[in-house]
Amino acid sequence: xxxxxxxxxxxxxxxxxxxxxxxxxxxxxxxxxxxxxxxxxxxxxxxxxxxxxxxxxxxxxxxxxxxxxxxxxxxxxxxxxxxxxxxxxxxxxxxxxxxxxxxxxxxxxxxxxxxxxxxxxxxxxxxxxxxxxxxxxxxxxxxxxxxxxxxxxxxxxxxxxxx
Numbered sequence: 206x207x208x209x210x211x212x213x214x215x216x217x218x219x220x221x222x223x224x225x226x227x228x229x230x231x232x233x234x235x236x237x238x239x240x241x242x243x244x245x246x247x248x249x250x251x252x253x254x255x256x257x258x259x260x261x262x263x264x265x266x267x268x269x270x271x272x273x274x275x276x277x278x279x280x281x282x283x284x285x286x287x288x289x290x291x292x293x294x295x296x297x298x299x300x301x302x303x304x305x306x307x308x309x310x311x312x313x314x315x316x317x318x319x320x321x322x323x324x325x326x327x328x329x330x331x332x333x334x335x336x337x338x339x340x341x342x343x344x345x346x347x348x349x350x351x352x353x354x355x356x357x358x359x360x361x362x363x364x365x366x367x368x
Contacts, residue, residue: 219287233357252292260285
């Protein structure tokens with residue numbers, strides 16, 4: 206069991222950062238831009254750049270920590286892969302729908318499913334409460350999305366884009 210958990214921290218770093226960052230960014234972009242193709246393009250560019258940044262940070266962090274049983278390259282790979290997969294899943298609805306709110310709703314549903322699957326897996330391995338872990342991850346991810354949605358609305362009003 207312990208061997209399976211060696212890179213769990215690196216994986217959750219990529220997964221959770223992508224969920225928090227992308228749901229927040231997509232919320233703000235949905236209200237500010239209201240163009241699904243533009244939101245998708247922006248989300249992909251920012252998400253891919255962020256996944257590379259997080260992988261590099263994971264690598265450097267693992268090197269700095271003195272490994273603790275982790276190879277820095279593998280830690281970076283787990284972080285980057287978790288991040289990029291999450292980005293692709295969350296941005297995908299914006300290619301399918303022409304209505305930004307519908308695409309964002311589907312994206313949020315995908316985020317809930319990703320969080321649920323991860324929490325189920327980790328709660329089974331660690332023998333911990335699914336609901337406690339799930340509630341925390343949902344609260345953080347959707348809290349940031351709500352704040353970002355509000356920021357997008359305010360910026361849209363101030364800058365006057367699409368008003």
